Amino acid sequence: MPTTHPTTGAFDIAVIGAGVVGCALARRFAMDGARVVVLEKAHDILDGASKGNSAILHTGFDAPVGSLEAELIAAGHAEYLEIHDRLNLPLLTSGALVIAWTEDEEAALPGLMEQARANGVCDVEPLESSALRALEPELGQQARAAFRVPREYLIDPWAAPLAYLTQAISHGATVLRDCEVTSGHFNGATWDLETSHGPVVADGVVNAAGLYGDQVDHMLLGRSDFSIKPRKGQFVVYDKPAFNLASHILLPVPTKVTKGIVVCRTIWGNLLVGPTAEEQESRTDASLDQPVLEALKARGEEILPALKDHSITALYAGLRPATEEKHYRINVHPERMVTVGGIRSTGLSAALGIAQHVRASWDEQWQAPEPVWPTVPNIAETRQRDWQSSGHGGVLCHCEMVTQREVLAALNGPLPAQSLAGLKRRTRVTMGRCQGYYCAGALAELTKGRLTQPMTQAEDT
Incomplete structure (x- = not known):
């Protein structure tokens, strides 16, 4: 079973939360040369607000005029169009x-x-x-x-943040899952965070905790400018x-x-x-x-x-994670911390733009490495699928045509699935018309000993 060891070394940036916004933030900082750690309390990424949305890349045409939300959706939309081919992310032109x-x-x-x-x-x-x-x-x-x-498009809402975080890892980022931040203190120079996996020291913190963003603010700062x-x-x-x-x-x-x-x-x-x-x-x-x-x-x-x-x-x-006000709640704190709150249904579209905006608020300049462009597997029906290629080891989930090779890749990649929910979001296994009735047994055998949250445990998917 995968394990994660306590981390005691210093990081430049600690990102709290591995939803789509947290993944985009980790990517941006890591690609700019920062030493990044991502702290996610769930067994896998995208387990909060990011797991359920309409999978649309919005233009922001109906955002409040002149708002930060409108600006960041436009920036995120533009960057997704710029990078999606390099990361093997689907884009279905529809309007x-x-x-x-x-x-x-x-x-x-x-x-x-x-x-x-x-x-x-x-x-x-x-x-x-x-x-x-x-x-x-x-x-x-x-x-x-x-x-x-x-210019409104349909995209894969799970492959995109997986690609962002995989790219962050390719640039040296550390991802700790099943790792809840339990307390923290800013000593005037660095943050000393206590987590369920031990202490983490970072020069700065970005709170991207989504549905728990206000609670993380209260825990670390003793205050919050909004309520979820x-x-x-x-x-x-x-x-x-x-x-x-x-x-x-x-x-x-x-x-x-x-x-x-x-x-x-x-x-x-x-x-x-x-x-x-x-x-x-x-x-x-x-x-x-x-x-x-x-x-x-x-x-x-x-x-x-x-x-x-x-x-x-x-x-x-x-x-x-709506708040009492409609607009995004992105706040820069003097304690070397930025809170990214109130990111509602437009978060998938705005995530890359949010990451640009938060990075621009950080004064530090690091030595940016040569960009690395990993790719993520395609599970879009509108493009070539793995079952259409030879040597896939057999189709495991016939409803969604998921192959054994795809499942094994999701269990062994740079960011391996640690729960059934995480495996679903990487492959769509068990998400078809039978909802896993026919393939769950074989899947349980294939994932035995590989997940931190085994299939035999009840979980919210």
Whole structure:
């Protein structure tokens, strides 16, 4: 079973949290030459808010004009387009349609288009009802008008941060999982952090703890400038034949609280509907609510009536680390610490931009090494898959066509999976229509002794 030894050497930067933002931060600092350690309390990365989202690379067209969020989404979007090929990350060109379903929503479209242009997204184009239906013939009859945002894409929300952190490791970063920060003290020069794996000393700290960001601030600084207000989003995922019902990301007219219910394809060949936006107190409760899911299903069928003839493969929920204010809560503290809080549903798109922004706030200059560009395995249905190549050792999960070679690579790579949830996010094993019914036995045998959280232990996936 993998083990991690206590770390007592000094680092330049300690990143707390290995969600998508923490992974992007580790990459940026490590590529700039910093000695980086990532501290993640879960058994594997992406185990918090980052594990459940819509997998969309947004332009930020509907972000508040002039906001830090708009700036960082634009920067993150641009850098993802610049680097995704080098890291072997998928990008499914689709574009988005912002669709008005009521008279009031139709009246709001021109203002939203002006907002998009003010945010630098100048290629939006209006569509009358006939043009809209020519693009999306399966749309419900109530659709009145829309505008198109061409540069919205579908991506793999788990492969991206895995690639970021793998690249950080290639530049010398240390990643400690199952490693909770329990206390810390800034002595005027360095941070002395106590963790469940022993002491860690770092010159500076970046708090990217997501749903626990305010609590980490209180623990380390004795104060926090915000409070996390968890927001649950539930999703319905349809089986692969539904993939062809829509070619665009179908967006509603957003509200002040949420982007609303989205219908879109996934790069894994499915079609999803969601998320909801449910305020709650719990930071861990991602349970499913049947009446809410039924309402979500009904709304999906109003948008695409043909969904009534398609089966549902999976249901899931994620928690977003919202705060009492809508904007990002990125705070630079005099104690050589930066807090990255309030990163909600746009975190996947903004992560690389956030990393640029936080790095720019750091005065230190290190000796940047020659860039290394590792690649991550592809699990997107829209590209060549491992099962299509010889010597893969057999297909282990037939629903998602995951090979034994892919599973072994995920267990033996530079950042090996340490839990079933982590293995799922690297390969999609057990995530198909049978939900692991047929392959769980073989998978348990293959992973025996390799996971810090064995498959026999109950876990929230």
